[in-house]
Amino acid sequence: MKCIIVDDDPAQIELLTGYVKDISFLELVGTCVDAIEAIAVLEKSEVDLIFLDIQMPKISGLNMIRSLDNLPQVILVTSSEKHAITAFDQNVDDYLLKPIAFNRFLKAVNKTRNSYLKQKPIKKTPESIFIKVNSVLEKVRFTDILFIKADEDYVNVHLKNDQILVSTTMNKFIDKLPKSEFIRVHRSYIVRLDKIEKIDGQFLLIKDEIIKVSRTYKEAFFTRINTI
Known part of the structure; x- marks a missing residue:
């Protein structure tokens, strides 16, 4: 987040x-000293969560929340229990009472992350x-593709019982493929x-095609495959 x-x-x-640096699922993209600066950041950056102090000069944290149409997840920070009660009327995820202990911080961000994941739409991988x-x-279904081979100014898409010659480049074609299912193993091959039926050293066997894993792609390939 x-x-x-x-x-x-x-x-x-x-x-x-x-605290944020100690949480693996949090990425700090900015710090702001007032609401005006924060609103400017929100306008130009993707932000999933705001740690927002309530008592600030010019515009308070609560007034900042009221001014936003598309509100990210919010954890309010306050030195007053009274403000903490008010916080939940603003539809925020949680509040942190100063001085902030790490275990309380961790509880708040875990709660907020669970809420965020429930709201976030799941992107379906194209088939x-x-x-x-x-x-x-x-x-062409991705499950029907065996491998893709470079062929001069074309790429040759090898299917189980067919081949399709496409006027494009290997770089452009691999960008259209699901990264979890395909990998480039050579400047001329995507598999x-x-x-993959067999791996013998630096060579792969797919159907009747013997494909060499080049030095450039070797480490990435062997990191991806499941071996015992």
């Missing part, structure tokens, strides 16, 4: 920055691609991982 810290107290920013063949777009 990408987060920002908004607080006019440098010591508080330093404390929270240290196919349309390939232009003689001015007609043909649907579907679950179609």
